[in-house]
Amino acid sequence: MIFSKDYVGYLARQTLKHLVAEKMIETAKPAVLEERVTAAMVEELALEDRINDEVRVILEAFQDDMLKTGASYPEMFKKVKNELARKYKAVL
Incomplete structure (x- = not known):
């Protein structure tokens, strides 16, 4: 993979932060959502x-x-x- 897993986690956090700030998504459990988005991004990049x-x-x-x-x-x-x-x- 061309990116480290830490960097992918950072990208996932920043993406979710932006989506929540723009009210494009809502979540009651941001940590769970971040974990799922990070896993999906890692899988796609791999x-x-x-x-x-x-x-x-x-x-x-x-x-x-x-x-x-x-x-x-x-x-x-x-x-x-x-x-x-x-x-x-x-x-x-």
Whole structure:
């Protein structure tokens, strides 16, 4: 993940503070809401890491074929990553 969990927690707190101040949301339990928003943000930001791991597994399986055809690992990584991002409907 490109951000630390502490920073994501900070972003969640600031986002909730703004939403409450603008009366866009109401909550009786701000700590619970902050925890849930932080967890959702961490999960969403970790999606790219999970996609990268899946790409590595896929490319490892085709490693021999890539060597035979002379395919570039970085180029194939980008192509497979873009396909998986489309599959998961992720914006990276």
